[in-house]
Amino acid sequence: MIPEGARASTEPPALGAVRLEDLVDREALGELAESLHALFGLSVRFFSSDGALLADRVTEQALCHHLQSVPGARAQCARTIDHVKRLVPDGAGSAAHPCFTGAEYLVVNVTYEQRRMGRAVLGPYLSPEIADPPPSLLLVDDQLDPADASRLLPAMPRLSRERAELIAAHVQSALDLILFSGHKAWLTSQMHLASVTESYRTLEDKNRRLADAVDRLRELDRLKSNFLATVSHELRTPLTSIIGYSEMLTEGMAGDLSAEQREYVGTIREKGEQLLSLIKSLLDLSKLESGTMALRKATLDVATVTEQVVSTLLPTARKRGVHLESSVPRGLARLHADGEKLRQVFLNLTENALKFTPSGGTVALSAALETSDAEDEGVGFVLGAEADERLVVRVADTGIGIPEAERARVFDAFYQVDSSSTREYGGTGLGLSIVKRLVEAHDGTIRIEGNTPTGAVFVVSLPTAPPSSSSS
Ligand SMILES: Nc1ncnc2c1ncn2[C@@H]1O[C@H](COP(=O)(O)OP(=O)(O)OP(=O)(O)O)[C@@H](O)[C@H]1O
Numbered sequence: 124m125i126p127e128g129a130r131a132s133t134e135p136p137a138l139g140a141v142r143l144e145d146l147v148d149r150e151a152l153g154e155l156a157e158s159l160h161a162l163f164g165l166s167v168r169f170f171s172s173d174g175a176l177l178a179d180r181v182t183e184q185a186l187c188h189h190l191q192s193v194p195g196a197r198a199q200c201a202r203t204i205d206h207v208k209r210l211v212p213d214g215a216g217s218a219a220h221p222c223f224t225g226a227e228y229l230v231v232n233v234t235y236e237q238r239r240m241g242r243a244v245l246g247p248y249l250s251p252e253i254a255d256p257p258p259s260l261l262l263v264d265d266q267l268d269p270a271d272a273s274r275l276l277p278a279m280p281r282l283s284r285e286r287a288e289l290i291a292a293h294v295q296s297a298l299d300l301i302l303f304s305g306h307k308a309w310l311t312s313q314m315h316l317a318s319v320t321e322s323y324r325t326l327e328d329k330n331r332r333l334a335d336a337v338d339r340l341r342e343l344d345r346l347k348s349n350f351l352a353t354v355s356h357e358l359r360t361p362l363t364s365i366i367g368y369s370e371m372l373t374e375g376m377a378g379d380l381s382a383e384q385r386e387y388v389g390t391i392r393e394k395g396e397q398l399l400s401l402i403k404s405l406l407d408l409s410k411l412e413s414g415t416m417a418l419r420k421a422t423l424d425v426a427t428v429t430e431q432v433v434s435t436l437l438p439t440a441r442k443r444g445v446h447l448e449s450s451v452p453r454g455l456a457r458l459h460a461d462g463e464k465l466r467q468v469f470l471n472l473t474e475n476a477l478k479f480t481p482s483g484g485t486v487a488l489s490a491a492l493e494t495s496d497a498e499d500e501g502v503g504f505v506l507g508a509e510a511d512e513r514l515v516v517r518v519a520d521t522g523i524g525i526p527e528a529e530r531a532r533v534f535d536a537f538y539q540v541d542s543s544s545t546r547e548y549g550g551t552g553l554g555l556s557i558v559k560r561l562v563e564a565h566d567g568t569i570r571i572e573g574n575t576p577t578g579a580v581f582v583v584s585l586p587t588a589p590p591s592s593s594s595s
């Protein structure tokens with residue numbers, strides 16, 4: 124928390140309203156008073172500019188103690204002390220104030236950089252020339268025994284005015300040093316405070332702007348998703364008609380077609396289907412982004428999913444001259460998952476693997492059970508807790524592979540490693556972003572590893588179904 128009124132400038136702050144006690148700690152003042160007392164037997168008090176006592180070292184004089192028991196003397200004593208307390212010498216000087224006992228006090232201004240910061244009061248002390256109690260003491264009250272006054276007065280510390288002023292000068296120069304280092308520390312802390320305040324404000328400002336930008340982006344993202352969903356939906360209906368009518372034309376329902384017409388209609392249908400699958404992907408993505416994709420979960424054997432994927436893609440693999448194999452044993456693991464969506468996941472991954480593997484290569488699906496402590500997912504293994512069992516499915520190919528720096532980005536929508544116009548592989552870059560979201564919707568994770576000597580391995584880790592769960 125930055126104190127109110129803290130300055131945000133990097134200019135050294137002015138001394139302004141700084142008080143003596145801000146620059147020098149009371150302990151240091153106390154030590155100074157102590158040393159003066161030890162050297163000269165002198166009582167010393169330090170006051171701030173507003174009259175508050177900051178430190179002192181005082182020995183009550185036997186005479187003063189005795190005078191407290193004499194009513195007239197006690198009142199006179201209180202008046203003297205009150206005057207001394209309120210006495211402010213001119214400028215950087217000092218002023219002596221006489222006491223009715225014949226002793227005196229010396230009040231010294233404590234100054235720093237021409238500013239009056241506070242006062243030091245030395246005394247009472249008695250001039251060496253005074254041998255007998257003065258009339259002001261003897262006449263202060265009838266009850267005062269002159270013999271007591273004569274006996275106690277000489278015990279006062281003896282000091283001439285000149286010596287007291289020398290001591291005062293010494294106090295001021297000692298305080299100069301103390302105040303200088305205090306001022307330095309104060310400046311440093313003020314500068315530090317100012318720079319912290321400044322960085323805090325800058326940070327706050329940046330945070331505010333970032334939060335605004337995030338809000339704007341969220342709103343844009345929401346608008347984009349709505350737009351995608353609406354447009355995709357509206358495109359699908361006419362497209363279904365285009366595909367349907369081109370199918371009817373191909374089947375000769377509107378009369379025989381020439382070979383050239385058949386070829387054109389075939390292209391219309393093929394491109395229409397490509398467009399339809401793109402629109403379906405966009406719809407899927409927007410549903411996944413908005414969290415409105417419903418999962419129909421049931422307990423299933425992952426092998427049935429991979430078998431379907433392999434049988435769907437075997438013709439494509441043959442056409443491309445790529446060897447497609449699967450070694451996912453039946454009964455290895457049961458998952459509580461949406462079978463259709465899982466099929467979409469492994470279909471996409473295997474299609475990619477086939478697409479990016481040149482003729483003569485291999486695409487292999489495999490699966491294994493792993494416990495979470497063996498999994499490198501940042502999930503800590505808790506001693507004594509039941510290990511979290513995961514099914515890990517790998518789709519490995521011997522194709523062109525994915526450079527390490529690109530592995531996180533390929534899951535972004537529309538991102539393709541080769542985005543040049545001369546790209547030799549088709550597609551729009553939506554497959555993996557849908558895959559990742561589908562896997563995450565199943566509480567799973569997906570990552571990419573390199574294959575040796577070439578190729579990519581997509582590793583999907585999914586939680587297995589608890590033993591009690593049954594098909595729903
Ligand atoms: N098995 C793989 N080997 C090499 N690169 C891959 C592999 N799988 C994905 N990629 C890279 O990741 C990019 C994104 O993949 P993704 O499946 O999202 O899009 P796509 O296959 O290009 O298009 P779409 O799936 O939408 O038809 C690909 O363009 C490719 O650069």
Ligand SMILES: [Mg+2]
Binds near residue numbers: 474554
């Ligand atoms: Mg793809």
